[in-house]
Amino acid sequence: MIPAAFDYLAPTSVEEALAALAEGGEDTKVLGGGQSLLPILRMRLNAPERVVDLRRIDELRGIREEGDHLVIGAMTRYSDIVTSPVVRLHAALLAQAVEEVADPQIRHRGTIGGALVHADPAGDVGAPVLALEADLVIRGPGGEHTVPSNEFFVDLFETAVGEGELLTAVRIPKHTGWVSHYEKFVRVKHQWSIVAVAVALQVEAGTIAAARVGLTNMGSTPLRARAVETALQGRPASDVGDACERAAEGTNPPSDLNGDADYRRHLARVLTRRAVTTALGD
Amino acid sequence: MTRVHVTVDGVQYSDDIEPRMLLVHYLREVVGKVGTVIGCDTSNCGACTVHLDGASVKSCNVLAVQADGHEVTTIEGIAVDGELHPMQQAFHEHHALQCGYCTPGMIMQALDLVRENPTPSEEEIRLGLEGNLCRCTGYQNIVKAVAACASTMETSTTARPERSAAR
Numbered sequence: 001m002i003p004a005a006f007d008y009l010a011p012t013s014v015e016e017a018l019a020a021l022a023e024g025g026e027d028t029k030v031l032g033g034g035q036s037l038l039p040i041l042r043m044r045l046n047a048p049e050r051v052v053d054l055r056r057i058d059e060l061r062g063i064r065e066e067g068d069h070l071v072i073g074a075m076t077r078y079s080d081i082v083t084s085p086v087v088r089l090h091a092a093l094l095a096q097a098v099e100e101v102a103d104p105q106i107r108h109r110g111t112i113g114g115a116l117v118h119a120d121p122a123g124d125v126g127a128p129v130l131a132l133e134a135d136l137v138i139r140g141p142g143g144e145h146t147v148p149s150n151e152f153f154v155d156l157f158e159t160a161v162g163e164g165e166l167l168t169a170v171r172i173p174k175h176t177g178w179v180s181h182y183e184k185f186v187r188v189k190h191q192w193s194i195v196a197v198a199v200a201l202q203v204e205a206g207t208i209a210a211a212r213v214g215l216t217n218m219g220s221t222p223l224r225a226r227a228v229e230t231a232l233q234g235r236p237a238s239d240v241g242d243a244c245e246r247a248a249e250g251t252n253p254p255s256d257l258n259g260d261a262d263y264r265r266h267l268a269r270v271l272t273r274r275a276v277t278t279a280l281g282d
Numbered sequence: 283m284t285r286v287h288v289t290v291d292g293v294q295y296s297d298d299i300e301p302r303m304l305l306v307h308y309l310r311e312v313v314g315k316v317g318t319v320i321g322c323d324t325s326n327c328g329a330c331t332v333h334l335d336g337a338s339v340k341s342c343n344v345l346a347v348q349a350d351g352h353e354v355t356t357i358e359g360i361a362v363d364g365e366l367h368p369m370q371q372a373f374h375e376h377h378a379l380q381c382g383y384c385t386p387g388m389i390m391q392a393l394d395l396v397r398e399n400p401t402p403s404e405e406e407i408r409l410g411l412e413g414n415l416c417r418c419t420g421y422q423n424i425v426k427a428v429a430a431c432a433s434t435m436e437t438s439t440t441a442r443p444e445r446s447a448a449r
Protein backbone atom coordinates (compact mmCIF):
# COMPACT_ATOMS: atom_id res chain seq x y z
CA MET A 1 0.00 0.00 0.00
CA ILE A 2 1.12 3.52 -0.76
CA PRO A 3 0.60 6.67 1.32
CA ALA A 4 -1.52 9.53 -0.03
CA ALA A 5 0.52 12.36 -1.54
CA PHE A 6 2.02 14.96 0.83
CA ASP A 7 4.49 17.83 0.79
CA TYR A 8 7.78 16.96 2.38
CA LEU A 9 10.11 19.18 4.37
CA ALA A 10 13.35 18.19 6.10
CA PRO A 11 14.50 21.20 8.13
CA THR A 12 17.91 21.29 9.83
CA SER A 13 16.99 22.98 13.12
CA VAL A 14 14.26 22.80 15.74
CA GLU A 15 13.41 26.46 15.04
CA GLU A 16 12.83 25.73 11.33
CA ALA A 17 10.83 22.61 12.16
CA LEU A 18 8.55 24.55 14.54
CA ALA A 19 8.04 27.22 11.87
CA ALA A 20 7.15 24.51 9.31
CA LEU A 21 4.64 23.02 11.76
CA ALA A 22 3.07 26.41 12.54
CA GLU A 23 2.77 27.27 8.86
CA GLY A 24 1.33 23.87 7.94
CA GLY A 25 -1.43 23.89 10.51
CA GLU A 26 -3.41 20.87 11.60
CA ASP A 27 -2.88 18.74 8.46
CA THR A 28 0.83 18.48 9.24
CA LYS A 29 2.57 15.42 10.67
CA VAL A 30 6.00 15.11 12.26
CA LEU A 31 8.16 12.24 10.98
CA GLY A 32 10.63 10.65 13.40
CA GLY A 33 11.92 7.22 12.43
CA GLY A 34 8.64 6.45 10.67
CA GLN A 35 8.23 2.98 12.16
CA SER A 36 4.73 3.77 13.40
CA LEU A 37 3.87 6.69 11.15
CA LEU A 38 4.64 4.91 7.86
CA PRO A 39 2.33 1.95 8.55
CA ILE A 40 -0.37 4.51 9.42
CA LEU A 41 0.19 6.47 6.21
CA ARG A 42 0.37 3.29 4.12
CA MET A 43 -2.94 2.07 5.48
CA ARG A 44 -4.27 5.62 4.97
CA LEU A 45 -5.46 5.84 8.55
CA ASN A 46 -4.05 9.34 8.25
CA ALA A 47 -3.35 11.45 5.17
CA PRO A 48 -1.48 14.62 6.17
CA GLU A 49 -0.89 17.36 3.59
CA ARG A 50 2.57 18.07 4.91
CA VAL A 51 5.20 15.88 6.55
CA VAL A 52 8.02 17.50 8.53
CA ASP A 53 10.94 15.05 8.80
CA LEU A 54 13.26 15.58 11.79
CA ARG A 55 16.10 13.43 10.43
CA ARG A 56 18.45 16.30 9.58
CA ILE A 57 18.24 17.97 12.99
CA ASP A 58 21.50 16.98 14.71
CA GLU A 59 20.60 18.67 18.02
CA LEU A 60 17.79 16.11 18.50
CA ARG A 61 20.11 13.12 18.36
CA GLY A 62 22.50 11.68 20.91
CA ILE A 63 22.96 10.63 24.53
CA ARG A 64 24.82 12.80 27.01
CA GLU A 65 25.38 13.10 30.76
CA GLU A 66 24.29 16.29 32.51
CA GLY A 67 25.17 16.11 36.21
CA ASP A 68 22.94 13.50 37.79
CA HIS A 69 20.83 13.12 34.64
CA LEU A 70 21.11 11.33 31.30
CA VAL A 71 19.73 13.38 28.44
CA ILE A 72 18.59 11.42 25.39
CA GLY A 73 17.64 13.37 22.26
CA ALA A 74 14.18 12.58 20.88
CA MET A 75 15.60 11.38 17.54
CA THR A 76 18.02 8.92 19.17
CA ARG A 77 17.40 5.50 17.70
CA TYR A 78 16.53 2.39 19.68
CA SER A 79 19.72 0.66 18.48
CA ASP A 80 21.88 3.52 19.81
CA ILE A 81 20.16 3.27 23.21
CA VAL A 82 20.66 -0.50 23.44
CA THR A 83 24.38 -0.22 22.70
CA SER A 84 25.06 2.85 24.86
CA PRO A 85 27.38 2.11 27.81
CA VAL A 86 26.09 5.13 29.79
CA VAL A 87 22.50 3.97 29.42
CA ARG A 88 23.53 0.48 30.63
CA LEU A 89 25.26 2.07 33.60
CA HIS A 90 22.71 4.68 34.69
CA ALA A 91 19.37 3.57 33.25
CA ALA A 92 19.74 -0.16 32.51
CA LEU A 93 15.96 -0.66 32.65
CA LEU A 94 15.52 1.50 29.54
CA ALA A 95 18.08 -0.53 27.57
CA GLN A 96 16.48 -3.79 28.75
CA ALA A 97 13.04 -2.64 27.56
CA VAL A 98 14.21 -1.15 24.26
CA GLU A 99 15.98 -4.40 23.43
CA GLU A 100 12.53 -6.04 23.50
CA VAL A 101 10.97 -3.64 20.97
CA ALA A 102 10.07 -5.22 17.62
CA ASP A 103 13.04 -6.58 15.65
CA PRO A 104 16.57 -5.38 14.74
CA GLN A 105 15.42 -3.66 11.53
CA ILE A 106 12.78 -1.60 13.34
CA ARG A 107 15.25 -0.85 16.17
CA HIS A 108 17.67 0.59 13.60
CA ARG A 109 15.05 3.19 12.60
CA GLY A 110 12.62 3.79 15.47
CA THR A 111 13.36 6.63 17.90
CA ILE A 112 12.64 7.10 21.60
CA GLY A 113 10.82 10.36 20.86
CA GLY A 114 8.59 8.83 18.20
CA ALA A 115 7.74 5.92 20.47
CA LEU A 116 6.77 8.21 23.35
CA VAL A 117 4.68 10.62 21.27
CA HIS A 118 2.98 7.73 19.45
CA ALA A 119 1.93 6.56 22.96
CA ASP A 120 0.60 3.14 22.05
CA PRO A 121 -0.23 1.56 25.44
CA ALA A 122 1.30 -1.71 24.16
CA GLY A 123 4.58 0.07 23.37
CA ASP A 124 7.60 -0.90 25.44
CA VAL A 125 9.14 2.53 26.10
CA GLY A 126 6.47 4.16 28.28
CA ALA A 127 6.68 1.84 31.29
CA PRO A 128 10.47 2.17 31.81
CA VAL A 129 10.27 5.94 31.29
CA LEU A 130 7.59 6.08 34.01
CA ALA A 131 9.50 3.77 36.34
CA LEU A 132 12.71 5.80 35.91
CA GLU A 133 10.75 9.01 36.67
CA ALA A 134 12.06 10.73 33.57
CA ASP A 135 11.16 14.25 32.49
CA LEU A 136 10.10 15.02 28.95
CA VAL A 137 11.34 18.20 27.28
CA ILE A 138 8.83 19.78 24.88
CA ARG A 139 9.39 22.75 22.57
CA GLY A 140 6.70 24.78 20.86
CA PRO A 141 6.05 28.25 19.52
CA GLY A 142 5.82 29.51 23.12
CA GLY A 143 9.25 28.13 24.11
CA GLU A 144 10.40 25.10 26.06
CA HIS A 145 8.76 23.34 28.98
CA THR A 146 9.38 20.14 30.87
CA VAL A 147 6.71 17.63 31.85
CA PRO A 148 7.24 14.85 34.42
CA SER A 149 6.58 11.39 33.01
CA ASN A 150 3.54 10.84 35.27
CA GLU A 151 1.82 13.78 33.53
CA PHE A 152 3.06 13.00 30.01
CA PHE A 153 0.66 10.23 28.96
CA VAL A 154 -2.85 11.65 28.68
CA ASP A 155 -4.86 8.88 27.00
CA LEU A 156 -4.72 6.34 24.18
CA PHE A 157 -2.27 7.78 21.57
CA GLU A 158 -2.40 11.15 23.37
CA THR A 159 0.41 12.90 25.25
CA ALA A 160 1.33 16.30 26.65
CA VAL A 161 2.92 17.13 23.28
CA GLY A 162 0.40 19.48 21.67
CA GLU A 163 -0.17 20.41 18.04
CA GLY A 164 2.71 22.42 16.65
CA GLU A 165 5.04 21.15 19.39
CA LEU A 166 7.99 18.77 19.37
CA LEU A 167 9.33 16.41 21.97
CA THR A 168 13.03 17.28 22.00
CA ALA A 169 14.59 15.20 24.77
CA VAL A 170 14.10 12.71 27.58
CA ARG A 171 15.85 13.55 30.87
CA ILE A 172 16.40 10.51 33.08
CA PRO A 173 17.69 10.79 36.65
CA LYS A 174 20.67 8.46 36.93
CA HIS A 175 19.75 5.18 38.59
CA THR A 176 23.33 4.05 39.02
CA GLY A 177 23.58 0.82 40.99
CA TRP A 178 19.85 0.04 40.84
CA VAL A 179 18.87 -3.45 39.76
CA SER A 180 16.19 -3.78 37.12
CA HIS A 181 14.40 -5.99 34.63
CA TYR A 182 11.81 -5.70 31.84
CA GLU A 183 9.61 -8.77 31.54
CA LYS A 184 7.57 -8.89 28.33
CA PHE A 185 4.91 -11.44 27.42
CA VAL A 186 4.23 -12.09 23.72
CA ARG A 187 3.28 -15.05 21.56
CA VAL A 188 5.42 -14.02 18.60
CA LYS A 189 8.86 -12.70 19.52
CA HIS A 190 8.85 -9.46 17.53
CA GLN A 191 5.30 -8.41 18.36
CA TRP A 192 3.81 -5.79 20.66
CA SER A 193 3.48 -6.60 24.35
CA ILE A 194 0.35 -8.42 25.48
CA VAL A 195 1.47 -7.27 28.93
CA ALA A 196 4.94 -6.26 30.14
CA VAL A 197 6.37 -5.10 33.44
CA ALA A 198 9.30 -2.75 34.10
CA VAL A 199 10.94 -3.00 37.52
CA ALA A 200 13.76 -0.94 39.05
CA LEU A 201 14.86 -1.53 42.66
CA GLN A 202 17.39 0.14 44.90
CA VAL A 203 18.73 -2.38 47.39
CA GLU A 204 20.67 -1.17 50.44
CA ALA A 205 22.13 -3.62 52.97
CA GLY A 206 19.75 -6.35 51.88
CA THR A 207 16.65 -4.18 52.09
CA ILE A 208 14.61 -2.74 49.21
CA ALA A 209 15.11 0.97 49.81
CA ALA A 210 13.15 2.11 46.75
CA ALA A 211 10.94 0.35 44.20
CA ARG A 212 9.54 1.56 40.88
CA VAL A 213 7.23 -0.55 38.77
CA GLY A 214 5.81 0.38 35.35
CA LEU A 215 3.12 -1.56 33.48
CA THR A 216 2.74 -1.92 29.69
CA ASN A 217 -0.71 -2.48 28.14
CA MET A 218 -2.68 -2.54 31.40
CA GLY A 219 -4.81 0.50 30.50
CA SER A 220 -5.12 3.28 27.94
CA THR A 221 -1.69 4.60 28.95
CA PRO A 222 1.40 3.05 30.53
CA LEU A 223 0.92 2.96 34.32
CA ARG A 224 2.83 2.89 37.61
CA ALA A 225 1.96 -0.06 39.88
CA ARG A 226 2.00 2.07 43.02
CA ALA A 227 0.56 -0.62 45.30
CA VAL A 228 3.42 -2.98 44.47
CA GLU A 229 5.97 -0.20 44.95
CA THR A 230 4.61 0.59 48.42
CA ALA A 231 4.46 -3.09 49.35
CA LEU A 232 8.06 -3.70 48.22
CA GLN A 233 9.58 -0.69 49.92
CA GLY A 234 11.35 -1.65 53.15
CA ARG A 235 11.07 -5.39 52.58
CA PRO A 236 14.12 -7.63 52.74
CA ALA A 237 15.37 -8.40 49.23
CA SER A 238 15.44 -12.08 50.16
CA ASP A 239 11.69 -12.18 50.90
CA VAL A 240 9.34 -9.88 48.99
CA GLY A 241 6.27 -11.64 50.36
CA ASP A 242 3.08 -11.21 48.34
CA ALA A 243 3.91 -7.68 47.16
CA CYS A 244 3.64 -8.65 43.49
CA GLU A 245 0.07 -9.90 43.97
CA ARG A 246 -0.99 -6.25 43.97
CA ALA A 247 0.25 -5.54 40.42
CA ALA A 248 -3.21 -5.26 38.82
CA GLU A 249 -4.71 -2.95 41.47
CA GLY A 250 -6.22 0.16 39.94
CA THR A 251 -5.65 -0.98 36.35
CA ASN A 252 -8.20 -1.16 33.56
CA PRO A 253 -6.64 -3.50 30.97
CA PRO A 254 -8.09 -3.99 27.48
CA SER A 255 -9.75 -7.19 26.21
CA ASP A 256 -8.79 -8.29 22.72
CA LEU A 257 -7.87 -11.37 20.69
CA ASN A 258 -4.64 -11.76 22.67
CA GLY A 259 -6.41 -12.00 26.00
CA ASP A 260 -9.25 -10.59 28.07
CA ALA A 261 -8.88 -8.16 30.93
CA ASP A 262 -8.82 -10.89 33.63
CA TYR A 263 -6.08 -12.76 31.83
CA ARG A 264 -4.06 -9.53 31.60
CA ARG A 265 -4.49 -8.93 35.35
CA HIS A 266 -3.19 -12.43 35.96
CA LEU A 267 -0.26 -11.79 33.61
CA ALA A 268 0.57 -8.53 35.39
CA ARG A 269 0.92 -10.37 38.71
CA VAL A 270 2.99 -13.22 37.28
CA LEU A 271 5.24 -10.96 35.20
CA THR A 272 5.80 -8.57 38.10
CA ARG A 273 6.94 -11.47 40.26
CA ARG A 274 9.27 -12.67 37.51
CA ALA A 275 10.64 -9.17 36.91
CA VAL A 276 11.29 -8.55 40.62
CA THR A 277 12.90 -11.98 41.06
CA THR A 278 15.11 -11.52 37.99
CA ALA A 279 16.13 -7.99 39.02
CA LEU A 280 17.08 -9.15 42.51
CA GLY A 281 18.96 -12.11 41.08
CA ASP A 282 21.29 -9.82 39.10
CA MET B 283 8.61 15.94 -6.79
CA THR B 284 11.75 15.92 -4.70
CA ARG B 285 15.26 15.25 -5.93
CA VAL B 286 17.12 12.49 -4.10
CA HIS B 287 20.72 11.35 -4.34
CA VAL B 288 21.12 7.77 -3.19
CA THR B 289 24.00 5.36 -3.58
CA VAL B 290 22.66 1.88 -4.33
CA ASP B 291 25.05 -1.06 -4.42
CA GLY B 292 27.96 1.31 -4.95
CA VAL B 293 26.41 3.32 -7.80
CA GLN B 294 25.20 6.90 -7.30
CA TYR B 295 21.63 7.64 -8.49
CA SER B 296 19.85 11.02 -8.69
CA ASP B 297 16.11 10.96 -9.30
CA ASP B 298 13.04 13.15 -9.02
CA ILE B 299 10.50 11.21 -7.00
CA GLU B 300 7.30 11.77 -5.08
CA PRO B 301 7.99 12.14 -1.34
CA ARG B 302 5.44 9.42 -0.60
CA MET B 303 7.41 6.79 -2.54
CA LEU B 304 8.59 3.92 -0.34
CA LEU B 305 12.26 2.94 -0.49
CA VAL B 306 11.34 -0.56 -1.66
CA HIS B 307 9.40 0.87 -4.62
CA TYR B 308 12.26 3.22 -5.43
CA LEU B 309 14.71 0.31 -5.44
CA ARG B 310 12.51 -1.97 -7.52
CA GLU B 311 10.77 0.42 -9.91
CA VAL B 312 13.18 3.32 -10.34
CA VAL B 313 16.61 1.72 -9.83
CA GLY B 314 15.56 -1.74 -11.04
CA LYS B 315 16.80 -3.75 -8.05
CA VAL B 316 14.02 -6.32 -8.21
CA GLY B 317 16.01 -8.73 -6.03
CA THR B 318 14.49 -6.89 -3.07
CA VAL B 319 10.92 -8.14 -2.69
CA ILE B 320 7.71 -7.20 -0.87
CA GLY B 321 6.11 -9.93 1.23
CA CYS B 322 3.55 -8.14 3.39
CA ASP B 323 1.62 -4.97 4.06
CA THR B 324 2.43 -4.71 7.75
CA SER B 325 6.24 -4.48 7.96
CA ASN B 326 6.29 -7.86 9.69
CA CYS B 327 7.89 -10.25 7.19
CA GLY B 328 11.35 -8.76 6.57
CA ALA B 329 11.48 -9.88 2.91
CA CYS B 330 12.29 -6.30 1.89
CA THR B 331 15.31 -5.97 4.21
CA VAL B 332 18.22 -3.91 2.83
CA HIS B 333 21.11 -2.10 4.50
CA LEU B 334 20.91 1.67 4.94
CA ASP B 335 24.36 3.03 5.82
CA GLY B 336 25.33 -0.49 6.82
CA ALA B 337 22.41 -1.23 9.16
CA SER B 338 19.42 -3.39 8.23
CA VAL B 339 16.03 -1.75 7.64
CA LYS B 340 12.70 -2.86 6.25
CA SER B 341 12.61 -0.92 2.98
CA CYS B 342 8.79 -1.07 2.89
CA ASN B 343 8.81 1.03 6.08
CA VAL B 344 11.22 3.75 4.96
CA LEU B 345 10.48 6.58 2.52
CA ALA B 346 12.92 6.93 -0.37
CA VAL B 347 13.42 10.58 0.65
CA GLN B 348 14.67 9.36 4.05
CA ALA B 349 17.53 7.66 2.17
CA ASP B 350 18.53 10.89 0.43
CA GLY B 351 22.27 11.40 0.84
CA HIS B 352 22.72 7.87 2.17
CA GLU B 353 23.93 4.52 0.98
CA VAL B 354 21.80 1.44 0.34
CA THR B 355 23.02 -2.12 -0.15
CA THR B 356 20.60 -4.68 -1.58
CA ILE B 357 20.87 -8.42 -2.10
CA GLU B 358 22.08 -7.59 -5.64
CA GLY B 359 25.11 -5.75 -4.27
CA ILE B 360 26.81 -8.36 -2.13
CA ALA B 361 28.26 -10.78 -4.69
CA VAL B 362 31.73 -9.69 -5.83
CA ASP B 363 32.71 -10.20 -9.51
CA GLY B 364 30.05 -12.84 -10.01
CA GLU B 365 31.21 -14.82 -6.94
CA LEU B 366 28.42 -15.44 -4.46
CA HIS B 367 28.89 -13.79 -1.08
CA PRO B 368 29.82 -16.41 1.57
CA MET B 369 26.37 -15.97 3.13
CA GLN B 370 24.67 -16.64 -0.23
CA GLN B 371 26.94 -19.65 -0.70
CA ALA B 372 26.07 -20.95 2.77
CA PHE B 373 22.31 -20.64 2.08
CA HIS B 374 22.88 -22.59 -1.14
CA GLU B 375 24.94 -25.33 0.50
CA HIS B 376 22.67 -25.80 3.51
CA HIS B 377 19.41 -25.79 1.53
CA ALA B 378 18.26 -22.75 3.48
CA LEU B 379 15.51 -21.97 1.00
CA GLN B 380 12.57 -23.65 -0.64
CA CYS B 381 10.48 -21.12 -2.58
CA GLY B 382 13.19 -18.49 -1.98
CA TYR B 383 10.85 -15.57 -1.40
CA CYS B 384 12.16 -14.72 2.06
CA THR B 385 15.79 -15.33 1.05
CA PRO B 386 16.91 -11.83 -0.01
CA GLY B 387 15.70 -10.40 3.30
CA MET B 388 16.99 -13.35 5.32
CA ILE B 389 20.47 -12.98 3.85
CA MET B 390 20.59 -9.22 4.36
CA GLN B 391 19.45 -9.59 7.97
CA ALA B 392 21.86 -12.50 8.53
CA LEU B 393 24.70 -10.22 7.38
CA ASP B 394 23.54 -7.57 9.82
CA LEU B 395 23.50 -10.05 12.65
CA VAL B 396 27.02 -11.36 12.02
CA ARG B 397 28.26 -7.78 11.64
CA GLU B 398 27.03 -7.02 15.16
CA ASN B 399 27.96 -10.42 16.58
CA PRO B 400 30.54 -12.38 14.53
CA THR B 401 30.22 -15.51 16.69
CA PRO B 402 26.49 -15.93 17.33
CA SER B 403 25.02 -18.89 19.22
CA GLU B 404 22.03 -20.68 17.74
CA GLU B 405 19.72 -18.71 20.01
CA GLU B 406 21.36 -15.43 19.02
CA ILE B 407 20.87 -16.30 15.35
CA ARG B 408 17.18 -16.98 15.95
CA LEU B 409 16.83 -13.69 17.87
CA GLY B 410 18.69 -11.77 15.17
CA LEU B 411 16.25 -13.11 12.58
CA GLU B 412 13.15 -12.41 14.68
CA GLY B 413 11.88 -9.85 12.15
CA ASN B 414 12.12 -12.20 9.15
CA LEU B 415 9.43 -14.75 8.40
CA CYS B 416 9.80 -17.86 6.23
CA ARG B 417 6.67 -19.75 5.22
CA CYS B 418 8.58 -22.78 3.90
CA THR B 419 11.67 -24.01 5.68
CA GLY B 420 10.85 -24.10 9.37
CA TYR B 421 14.04 -22.05 9.88
CA GLN B 422 16.21 -25.07 10.73
CA ASN B 423 18.42 -24.84 7.65
CA ILE B 424 18.46 -21.05 7.67
CA VAL B 425 19.91 -21.11 11.18
CA LYS B 426 22.43 -23.78 10.11
CA ALA B 427 23.51 -21.73 7.10
CA VAL B 428 24.03 -18.58 9.15
CA ALA B 429 26.01 -20.48 11.80
CA ALA B 430 28.21 -22.13 9.16
CA CYS B 431 28.82 -18.86 7.38
CA ALA B 432 29.59 -16.96 10.58
CA SER B 433 32.32 -19.41 11.46
CA THR B 434 33.96 -19.22 8.01
CA MET B 435 33.47 -15.48 7.64
CA GLU B 436 34.81 -14.33 10.96
CA THR B 437 38.15 -13.18 9.63
CA SER B 438 37.03 -12.33 6.12
CA THR B 439 36.57 -8.69 5.14
CA THR B 440 33.96 -9.51 2.50
CA ALA B 441 31.52 -9.91 5.38
CA ARG B 442 30.88 -6.22 5.36
CA PRO B 443 31.26 -4.81 1.85
CA GLU B 444 28.78 -2.03 2.58
CA ARG B 445 31.10 -0.66 5.24
CA SER B 446 33.94 0.02 2.82
CA ALA B 447 32.48 3.20 1.32
CA ALA B 448 32.22 6.51 3.17
CA ARG B 449 29.11 6.92 5.30
Ligand SMILES: Cc1cc2nc3c(=O)[nH]c(=O)nc-3n(C[C@H](O)[C@H](O)[C@H](O)COP(=O)(O)OP(=O)(O)OC[C@H]3O[C@@H](n4cnc5c(N)ncnc54)[C@H](O)[C@@H]3O)c2cc1C
Nearest residue numbers: 030032033034035036037102110111114115123124167191
Ligand atom coordinates in the same frame (compact mmCIF):
# COMPACT_ATOMS: atom_id res chain seq x y z
C1 LIG C 1 6.38 -4.68 12.73
C2 LIG C 1 6.45 -3.70 13.87
C3 LIG C 1 6.56 -4.18 15.17
C4 LIG C 1 6.64 -3.32 16.24
N1 LIG C 1 6.76 -3.84 17.49
C5 LIG C 1 6.87 -3.02 18.55
C6 LIG C 1 7.06 -3.53 19.86
O1 LIG C 1 7.17 -4.75 20.07
N2 LIG C 1 7.14 -2.66 20.90
C7 LIG C 1 7.08 -1.30 20.69
O2 LIG C 1 7.20 -0.56 21.67
N3 LIG C 1 6.92 -0.78 19.47
C8 LIG C 1 6.82 -1.59 18.39
N4 LIG C 1 6.68 -1.04 17.13
C9 LIG C 1 6.58 0.44 16.96
C10 LIG C 1 7.94 1.12 17.00
O3 LIG C 1 8.39 1.09 18.32
C11 LIG C 1 7.94 2.56 16.46
O4 LIG C 1 9.24 2.82 16.03
C12 LIG C 1 7.72 3.67 17.43
O5 LIG C 1 6.48 3.45 18.00
C13 LIG C 1 7.71 5.02 16.74
O6 LIG C 1 9.00 5.65 16.69
P1 LIG C 1 9.45 6.39 15.34
O7 LIG C 1 10.64 7.22 15.62
O8 LIG C 1 9.56 5.41 14.27
O9 LIG C 1 8.25 7.45 15.15
P2 LIG C 1 7.34 7.79 13.90
O10 LIG C 1 6.68 6.59 13.37
O11 LIG C 1 8.10 8.65 12.97
O12 LIG C 1 6.27 8.73 14.64
C14 LIG C 1 5.31 8.21 15.55
C15 LIG C 1 4.40 9.36 16.01
O13 LIG C 1 5.14 10.29 16.80
C16 LIG C 1 5.18 11.59 16.20
N5 LIG C 1 6.55 12.08 16.43
C17 LIG C 1 7.70 11.41 16.15
N6 LIG C 1 8.77 12.07 16.66
C18 LIG C 1 8.26 13.18 17.27
C19 LIG C 1 8.86 14.27 18.01
N7 LIG C 1 10.19 14.32 18.25
N8 LIG C 1 8.06 15.24 18.49
C20 LIG C 1 6.71 15.19 18.26
N9 LIG C 1 6.11 14.19 17.61
C21 LIG C 1 6.86 13.21 17.12
C22 LIG C 1 4.78 11.39 14.76
O14 LIG C 1 4.14 12.51 14.23
C23 LIG C 1 3.84 10.20 14.86
O15 LIG C 1 2.57 10.62 15.26
C24 LIG C 1 6.59 -1.89 16.03
C25 LIG C 1 6.49 -1.39 14.73
C26 LIG C 1 6.41 -2.28 13.65
C27 LIG C 1 6.30 -1.72 12.27
Ligand code: FES
Nearest residue numbers: 321325327328342
Ligand atom coordinates in the same frame (compact mmCIF):
# COMPACT_ATOMS: atom_id res chain seq x y z
S1 FES D 1 7.55 -6.33 2.86
FE1 FES D 1 8.69 -5.17 4.26
S2 FES D 1 8.45 -6.30 6.06
FE2 FES D 1 7.16 -7.37 4.71
Ligand code: FES
Nearest residue numbers: 380382416417418
Ligand atom coordinates in the same frame (compact mmCIF):
# COMPACT_ATOMS: atom_id res chain seq x y z
S1 FES E 1 11.88 -20.26 1.48
FE1 FES E 1 9.80 -19.86 1.04
S2 FES E 1 9.37 -18.23 2.39
FE2 FES E 1 11.31 -18.83 3.03
